[in-house]
Amino acid sequence: MMLYLAVGCGAAIGALTRYLSAPMLMALFGLGPLWATGFVNVAGSFIIGLFATVTGPDGRWLVKPATRQFVMSGFCGGLTTFSAMSLDTFTLAADGNWAAAGVYLGLSVALSLAAVWLGRILALRINR
Helix, strand or coil, X not given: CHHHHHHHHHHXXXXXXXXXXXXXXXXXXXXCHHHHHHHHHHXXXXXXXXXXXXXXXXXCXXXXXXXXXXXXXXXXXXXXXXXXXXXXXXXXXXXXXXXXXXXXXXXXXXXHHHHHHHHHHHHHHHCC
């Protein structure tokens, strides 16, 4: 039961963080909701890459399974917005902005993969 509660609480916090990221990025940098979606996908990819490695079997941090699931399944699952990214890409394409849709999708995927890689590299250094 604690595992389910941990995932649910993490998801709620992740979703709230995702929701608040758009007004925060707008206020700080003048960026709109499309950029907020991309930002949380990249940030979530970095966090999950870092945390999965640093708390894995060879990791330096020993955490309880509920804590691991709170962060990875809960927070990162609630934070990242692949479905929103898919809708944003579809909307751009449906509006005839095929180039923008392709660039947005390509950058989102490439930067998210790079963020997972960077998170893993950082965690491997922490684990030394």
